[in-house]
């Protein structure tokens with residue numbers, strides 16, 4: 009065990025820190041759940057890519073730097089410290105990217121990865137359907153092979169950022185006679201195809217952060233199949249593993265929130281101490297964010313040394329989502345009498361940020377597999393308890 | 396000892412429930428949100444006609460003379476439908492505060508309320524902000540001299556403040572001329588405490604109703620929604636989410652009912668009872684918000700589905716009327732004082 013960063017890692021940190029200092033916009037961008045904000049964030053992806061910072065872990069030929077996971081964590085730490093914009097293409101970069109790397113053909117990697125890194129193609133995820141939420145094996149949207157094409161018919165729902173995205177990846181039933189997790193395939197579909205209709209869905213903040221996507225005999229070239237036909241479940245599980253596991257929510261995000269929470273507490277200490285649970289909750293935020301960071305470095309090291317992520321990725325998902333929820337509730341408790349006020353009085357800008365975060369934090373225990381389902385996985389697959 | 400409501404109180408609750416659920420529908424609330432901050436005056440008129448607004452005003456002034464114990468169940472029902480109009484604040488804050496004062500002017504104000512001549516609101520003692528100031532004729536507040544005054548809204552500077560709850564209509568308020576004195580500052584301590592107690596109690600009672608509404612929505616959703624060929628309500632994890640809310644709520648209720656009783660009878664510990672009620676009821680509502688949303692999955696996270704109306708309201712009721720920090724500190728101060736009686740046999744003393 010050696011818990012010090014190497015000279016190269018320290019150099020890397022210095023480099024990204026100074027690049028971010030030069031390049032992160034002073035003004036916060038609009039939310040990427042608005043049309044203007046979406047474009048601003050797409051432009052930001054281009055800026056990142058121009059600095060060769062799009063996706064540091066990818067091989068050089070696809071627009072990356074071939075960095076290790078440890079360097080990726082360093083990148084993320086600097087990124088959140090610098091308050092750089094959220095990644096509008098995170099579905100692509102963090103989820104589809106690694107899946108393509110594992111299951112994609114050479115042609116597919118060359119076709120999709122560079123455009124993803126450049127922000128030219130922003131990706132949405134299409135797993136959920138109205139009747140296939142937690143029960144993903146109930147997917148019914150069909151993709152029937154006809155010559156050199158798949159013909160896709162059906163409906164996906166809750167697709168994050170699908171309102172303005174360019175492509176969607178997800179699971180489709182390629183064998184119409186199949187049941188459950190058999191006969192499914194992982195397919196990539198351009199959202200500008202004929203027969204695709206997108207119905208934006210507004211979330212709790214009123215913005216259309218996700219969408220329903222309808223497919224009416226949409227023709228998709230057969231080379232948009234990722235992995236083997238009928239192997240969709242296996243491929244999807246790998247993607248879901250990335251989502252729950254390491255990539256989706258790096259510790260830096262929560263460490264930054266915990267830091268802001270400590271600041272908020274210090275600025276309002278006198279009134280915050282009225283509620284004895286607040287001090288404890290602030291401490292817990294720090295401890296848990298710190299623990300999350302430690303576990304992530306440990307997992308990353310294990311992967312670097314050739315290990316794999318198993319069902320323990322479910323413990324991550326439960327941990328960060330509940331941490332995020334509790335940090336934001338604590339912040340609102342500190343703000344106290346004005347906790348619901350978003351504009352019109354002093355301090356409301358800051359409150360509005362916490363409120364926005366609070367709303368979003370409520371969805372953490374739902375998306376990427378609900379926490380109830382994760383706890384089932386932990387008990388059954390990690391602990392071997394009876395089903 | 397009889398810790399129950401009368402037949403009559405329960406009947407009045409039931410009829411109010413029927414009325415409110417028919418009138419104050421989520422679609423009506425949503426329509427009001429889209430009105431760019433204009434109040435739903437039709438609804439207010441309706442409540443006035445039905446005598447709900449004037450229900451706590453003494454009979455000799457034309458009201459129906461309900462007390463806090465009679466009204467607490469109605470306030471719950473108002474919470475259940477997330478009533479945006481300030482019915483509960485009028486009946487449980489403005490009216491009892493005015494009833495506490497001597498002289499002709501407070502009586503005049505109460506008569507005006509009964510007749511529907513105008514509305515009256517109060518400035519929050521913590522923030523100075525005023526709910527529904529734009530539809531009121533008078534705002535009750537403590538001036539810098541700590542006198543309780545009634546300020547005319549005409550000519551005052553009002554500016555709307557945006558809450559995360561689109562149904563909340565709250566304003567900053569600056570009067571243009573000094574208000575008419577209702578009570579000189581020698582009774583400041585007592586009236587200030589009363590005002591806080593009334594607001595906190597009103598919020599606690601509404602929070603019970605809100606919690607019940609969120610729980611009802613979740614229970615019914617989890618019966619109808621199927622995953623893995625079963626209603627999701629059959630999964631133990633989902634059952635426990637909602638059972639935990641039911642436990643919190645059951646134990647919050649009697650604390651609110653006791654507070655109603657203590658306020659009515661000027662019990663020496665009434666402030667502490669109110670604080671207990673506020674904490675218990677708002678905590679129940681906050682757990683109901685969190686767990687009901689969780690039980691809904693992504694459906695609960697949409698603007699179209701009604702759950703968020705109640706989630707956002709529960710945040711407002713928790714932060715206003717004294718935030719939980721205020722109420723916890725107030726309780727702790729007493730609890731740790733040497734002469735505070737606690738332990739068995741002290742609950743109703």
Ligand SMILES: Cc1cc2nc3c(=O)[nH]c(=O)nc-3n(C[C@H](O)[C@H](O)[C@H](O)COP(=O)(O)OP(=O)(O)OC[C@H]3O[C@@H](n4cnc5c(N)ncnc54)[C@H](O)[C@@H]3O)c2cc1C
Pocket residue numbers: 132133134135136137140141142143165166167168169218371374375376377378379380381384620622623627630631632633689690691692693694696
């Ligand atoms: C903000 C947000 C973004 C999202 N983005 C995407 C996206 O980009 N692409 C996409 O495909 N999907 C997305 N989703 C959908 C998400 O994956 C689903 O919400 C999730 O899988 C749960 O499905 P559901 O909403 O249908 O809830 P349901 O499956 O109906 O679950 C409802 C409740 O029942 C519980 N439950 C269900 N089954 C069990 C069980 N077996 N045991 C115990 N409890 C159970 C759940 O835990 C939950 O509490 C998003 C959701 C949200 C909230």
